Amino acid sequence: MELNQETVERYSRQLILNEVGLEGQTKLKNAKIIVIGAGGLGCPLSLYCCAAGVGTIGIIDNDTVDASNLHRQICHDVNHLGTPKVDSIEKKLNALNPLVKIIKYQTKLNRSNAVEIFSNFDVIVDCSDNAPTRYLASDASVLLRKPLVSASALRFEGQLSVYRPFELGNPCYRCIFPDAPDPSLTGSCSTAGVMGFVCGVMGSVQAQEVVKQIVGLDRSLVGKMLVYSALDCSFRTIKLRSKVEDCVCNSNPKSLQCFKDVLFECSPPLMILKDKERILPDDYSKMIAEKTPHLLIDVRNFQETQFSNLGYEKPGDFLHLPIKKITDSDDISAIVSNINTKMSELKDDCNLIVVMCKRGNNSQKAVQKLKQTDLVKQFELKDVKGGLLGLKDLIPDSNIFDY
Template sequence: MSSLRDPLVEIGPELSAEELQRYSRHLLLPEVGVPGQRRLKNARVLVIGAGGLGSPVISYLAAAGVGSLAVIDDDVVDVSNLQRQVLHGVASVGAAKVDSAAGAVRDLNPLVSFEAIEDRLTSSNALELFSRFDLVIDGSDNFATRYLVSDACEILRKPLVWGSILRFDGQVSLFWAGHGPSYRDVFPEPPPADAVPSCSEAGVFGMLCGVIGSAMAGEAIKLITGVGSLLLGRLQVYDALESSWRTVRVSPDPERQPVTSLIDYQEFCGIQPPASVAIDASSLAPGFQWIDVRSPSETALGTMPRAILLPKAQIDAGEYSSLPRDVDLLLFCRTGMRSAAAVLALRAAGFERVWSVAGGVDPEDWA
């Protein structure tokens, strides 16, 4: 895309003396200058998530002088977040992530108007919320939210800066229905709910958040100011182990029907396991056997007392001959998705007294 394209945001109010000093290094760049900084001051940006990707995105957009910055997140800061979510500190553990983010932004740049939205993004609030902003940045960590964000942006014709991370790999792109591909053009269907582990299940290289999040923030600033070439029609993939980038060309799918309404994204992504396999542990008679289907790297950090360790990969491979058949088996993982899939596999193999813990089990429950 040409660098001469129109900037996303109109030039805003004059810069104050304090702003001229604070943003002086931007003003020295001919491509940005005072007009570009005034566009940043006039911009309204919504960030989805104040976690691993949200941390560098929020920090750099606030530092850059984005005038109105909002973040929606309903999670709280956990000590395990601090390895990569650098927006938060020890003092914020237990606090709402948006409140922690608000404090960090105040310390970094009090000239920015920051809106902390402690809420879960849903099909009922997304369109109204998104309509208030020029640009949406998706730093979420699950497929249901990614499809919801993409569909809402497509309906409203809002540009969407998107990124994702897992283990040592990251991806970043710009989606904008009407101007280029959307998320659904690149990822038309979600993977099976138990096929892709979350960061809490598979781990994530902490510094990867900074690399991908910084790239997302840069894309947003270029879009707002009209500087440089955008990732519209390009998806960049980063391998932290190899320190390498590769670019994948993407384009709109001419066969895809445009999105006109929002749906139930939990159902669309298959997040709700069949009711026939999920059960509460209290519903079983005493004497049942816990089965931990998480990976060895997860169970190395601890597991339920008396639990048999049997990773789902072994169940999928048919390696379950040691499981007893004369007691009730209660399978569990962190979210309840892998254990539900494992239950279906065992039932297909002839096990009758086997269930999955509804909603999963948080490792902190047995720590």
């Protein structure tokens, strides 16, 4: 590595560290990392790796910048709305350090392109927000014998671990999580929420572990998991189990086909109710316009109702019952009594109860549970297919769809 004036000035504060020095800085310059995701984790991770002088940074992302990204995805701003995230992050990184080469992959990572892309890089960095991608990144790490630095952030919590499954005793992601979670039971940033600073903390620590892998510092998170809680302002390090004997990573796999496939596409909407038990968005918007009598039950949680209020209902024909209050109740008789009271306040000819949620999944669960009570003998119970989002463009002059 040539120690010219620009190099010395830019990296002087880390060049003087014994753990880095000229040798470590040269390793950073020659290193190539591939970052999966240009979002909440990928942005701070890429910024710090770029600032540290990692020579080549590849970015995989097929998404465009949305206003809801801006509170945590700090490489993007209002000028980038609607543009590909890989283009936005490239501009940010080039402005920070033009000595670093940025390679963009505006594509969706999948089993057919993962090996080809990852083969060109030294370290795989998982900044994704879904389980199938994490399994895919781990499988490629095993197959290509490349270290994987994987992090996640949700609500007020974060997790981070480093996987080197090609080394004796070190587990892969499948060793720790042998079975993929049920997509209907797992949350995401869009459904469960996340604080931006949690992404900042986890992305920064993730960059720390990437640099340590490149420079060769021994004290890393291999075989451990770092757990962060913003609410407690605490970090805990958990020792992970050793490599599982019957895991596929122990069998010297030759291709990704050796690994159990995890569905990459988003899970389809729940189909609990029959079509005749559901109301199409078009039909429900007509009911609103025609003022068809019915009791509307909103089963979203309290936080969701705060920024998306059902403002079109008339007084007396609306009830808020969070989904957990319905599905997790040991004694649903109080809920039934409350609904009966509301129905008695409406017109005599009203016998319809409509259940609403954000997407049309929890509303089905609520209708299913309520149909196990005596309500089904007195009233017609239906939900709105697609929920509030299905009505987004159908109810005019409404500000209830701000998310």
